[in-house]
Amino acid sequence: MIDLSTKYMGFNLCSPLILGSCGLTKDLSNLKKAEECGFGAVTLKSIFEEEIRNDVNSILNNDDASMYKQAYDYMAQYQEMASAYKYLELIHTATHTLSIPVIASINCATPSGWTKYAKMIEEAGAKALEINYFILPTDLEKDANAYMKSYLELIENLKGTIDIPFGLKISTYFTDMSHALQQLSYTGISSLIMFNRFYAPDINIDKMEFSSTGMDGHESELSNTLRWTGLLSSKLRCDLSATTGVHNSKGLIKLLLAGANSVQAASVFYKNGIEYGAVMLSEMKDWMEKHDFSSVKEFQGKMSFDKVENPHSYFRIQFMKHVAGIE
Secondary structure, three states: OOEOOEEEOOEEEOOOEEEOOOHHHHOHHHHHHHHHOOOOEEEOOOEEHHHHHHHHHHHOOHHHHHOOHHHHHHHHHHHHHHHHHHHHHHHHHHHHHOOOOEEEEEEOOOHHHHHHHHHHHHHHOOOEEEEEOOOOOOOOOOOHHHHHHHHHHHHHHHHOOOOOOEEEEEOOOOOOHHHHHHHHHOOOOOEEEEOOOOOOEEEEOOOOEEEEOOOOOOHHHHHHHHHHHHHHOOOOOOEEEEEOOOOOHHHHHHHHHOOOOEEEEOHHHHHHOOOHHHHHHHHHHHHHHHOOOOEHHHHOOOOOOOOOOOHHHHOOOOOHHHHOOOO
């Protein structure tokens, strides 16, 4: 009997595959389908404080500035709650409908926003929370320590505000990746989620304007996630969820071999449907049987930096060996 169960963020998951935060996870029928297909958990589409504030501003236009401040603040607060209500209602309904963990997700723009929305999400019944916090380090007046300080302060504020487990979904924009992520894992967070994907700017050379290269994920992105998962999985004091570049069962298996506690995917299910998750898990079972593994635990981390026969493979970034003699 093949056992796909694993532990993540204090939960016993029926499988290590998580339906990642995306547009698909804002619909209850999709969440039910994910549970039926064997996903271990679902991460809801992020709620963005900035979007809610824009909703408020669009309704309370400039003419409302003539209101008494007390009345204006009341109206702004009322509209803010109205905008957030749909998300909080989804959390409440999903947690009472599904048997798998429902992980909420937030992306805030102000210090007070993080704690305010985290508390509302906890009260709505979310089992855990994913914090989308990443800073593009463009300020020439700040060094790496200053940026790290903002991460640490956010974590401390959240620890003093909510009791549910929360993980930090991060980017690759760290000066000293290994040290920074290890330091973050020591803070008491439940997990690190590696890595977030970004809006990718491009330039339209005919219109002379900025555009986007699109947000669809690509299988080629897996290698970076794989490298850092393998290097850090045994060095962290929290769980690790690997994401970005996972488009089939092979990607799922590779990241588990590298030491991930769970694997999140989203883009592939836009293309193939949520049902493809069941295919990925079935193929992983076949692979496990072929290699005589009866549980995920038996091969999880088997190819991490600490256990692989040639750990320097994770360090290699030069390509000359592979193109020597090619002109």
